[in-house]
Amino acid sequence: MPLYPLFADLRDRPVLVVGGGPVAERKAAALIVAGARVRVGAPELTASLRARVEAGEVRWIEGTFTGAWLDEAWLVVAATGDRRVNRAIAAAAEDRCILVNVVDDPALCSFHVPALVRRGLLTLAISSAGQAPVLASRLRARLETVLDESLGALSELAGRYRLRIREAFPDVTQRRRFYAWLLDGPVAPLLGRHREAEALRTLEQALQTPHAIARAGRVTLVGAGPGDPGLLTLKALRALQRADVIVHDRLVDAAILDLARRDAERIDVGKRSGEDHAATQRRIHDLLHAHAAAGRHVVRLKGGDPFVFGRGGEELEFLRARGVDYEVVPGVSAAMACAAYAGIPLTHREHAQSVHLLTAHCKDSIDTLDWRALARERQTLALYMGVAQLEHLTERMLAHGRDGDTPFALVENGSRPGQRVVTGCLRDLPALARRHDVRAPAMLILGEVAALAPQLAWFGAAIHPDTDLADAA
Structure with a gap:
């Protein structure tokens, strides 16, 4: 038979936990959060439980279980690890009509403790009636990734304004529409950005002029990371799953777009070689504005981090300038990810105390760099979009005093299945890049730390000058 779901108010009510080990410790901690008066019965306690006893959070009943321990208890949790003792606890609770949970023994339970997802006072409970607890835990983990932390504050706000909302919208249909606005409109994002005062003002205005409620569009600027979908942040994933429109760059991996809401409109605005990049950027601006003005949630999805050469x-x-609401979700930058996936620490106490992030997508931009400062030793240079400028860069670095033996690593398709890492010395950089036909996207990491790539490699293919062969790292 399916279980009957309920949520118990245990504030200031006595609950008994039998057992003094780590499992009992976890059960007692959850009951304390619920405001229960927790009594723990056991011959011995863990150090943590003893600390709770000394702090007055738990009352200790020292000894072995007797039926008298159940006096006044509303609930009982049996966590002794001894099935004979647990069976006796369950039988005694049954005789007194007290609900009992026996850890890892569904047959002896009259109630089950579900897997929980909490957002403030908002609680989601998942139960398999004790038959598949690992499955319930997996589902909980999935929900944790989908449900924004701001839902707790939103549910509390809805509770505080419940009567006001009912008075403003006596008609049930209108009230449901208002709650849909409360969930999907501007209030929830403001709470998520910890702008509580602005969220309250927005809600008050909506209650005073309910006829003026309209769905407000907004833009979320999201960093997609370097390519591996596993490097997406939880906030990025949530934004993708709520988007109406996704305006994405060319290098955003298809596997990341597959994680987005299925019916979201996808618009590829990636810049390509030979086109007018300024015109493309103007088109991107116009698209963001037009869709937000139409009341849509637009995700502007960029590779890497949107604030690093994005x-x-x-x-x-x-x-x-156009009054469009926006927020930013940072991403794992390409420099950080490519270095990590190539086994290269960007800083190291023995080799590099600073990191310079550079871009060189054209000759004009590379000529503006301070080459004298960049050629100094014991620092790491991470060069974005520089494959076409490797020869020019090498000449400049050598001309300004950088040692020709300085190690480099070229990371092609960093973090993706086709990743290759070509390593060598600065003087050989252009020749090795040509020999191995390195193509964009590729990140150049130059400096003493790059020498660690051959020994710390762990992902993809590695090409070293001593073997000049591609081997699986």
Whole structure:
């Protein structure tokens, strides 16, 4: 038979936990959070439980279980690890009509403790009636990734305004529409950004002028990371699953787009060689504005981090000038990810105390760099979009005093299944890149730390000058 779900109010009510080990410790901790008066019965206690006893959070009944321990108890948790003792506890609780949970023994339970997802006072419970606890835990983990932390604050706000909302919208249909606005409109994102005062003002205005409620569009600027979908942040995943429109760059991996809401409109705005990049950027601005003005939630999805050579700042300036609401979800930058997936620490106490992030997508931009400062030793250079400029870069570095033996690593398709890492010395950089036909996207890491790549490699293919062969790392 299916279980009857309920939530118990245990505030200031006595609950008995039998057992003094780590499992009993976890059960007692959850009951304390619920406000129960917890009594723990056992011959011995863990150090943590003893600390709770000394702090007055738990009352200790020292000894072995007797039926008298059940006096006044509303609930009982048996966590002794001894099935004979647990059976006796369950039988005694049954005789007194007290609900009992026996850990890892569904047959002896009259209630089950579900896997929980908490967002403030909002609680989701998942139960398999004790038959598949690992499955319940997996489902809980999935829900944790989907449900934003702001839901707790939103549910509390809805509770505080419940009577006001009922008065403003006596008609049930209108009230449901208002709650849909409360969930999908501007209030929830404001709470998520910890702008509580602005969220309250927005809600008050909606209650005073309910006829003026309209779905407000917004833009979420999201960093997609370097390619591996596993490097997406939880906030990025949630944004993708709520988006109406996704405006994405060319290098955003298809596996990341597959994680988005199925019916979201996808618009590829990736810049390509030979086209007018300024015109493309103007088109991107216009798309973001048009879709947000139409009341849609637009995710502007960029590879890496949107604020590291991603023109994210320009896009926010454009949106702010037009009064479009926006937020930013940072991503794992390409420099950090490519270095990590190549086994290269960007800083190291013995080799590099600073990191410089550079871009060199054209000759004009590379000529503006301070080469004298960049050629110093004991620092790491991470060069974005520089495959076409490797020869020019090598000449400049050598001309300004950088040792020709300085190690480098070229990370092609960093974090993706086709990742290759070509390593060598600065003087050989252009020749090795040509020999192995290195193509964009590729990140150049130059500096003493790059020498660690051959020994710390753990992902993808590695090409070293001593063997000049591609071997699975």
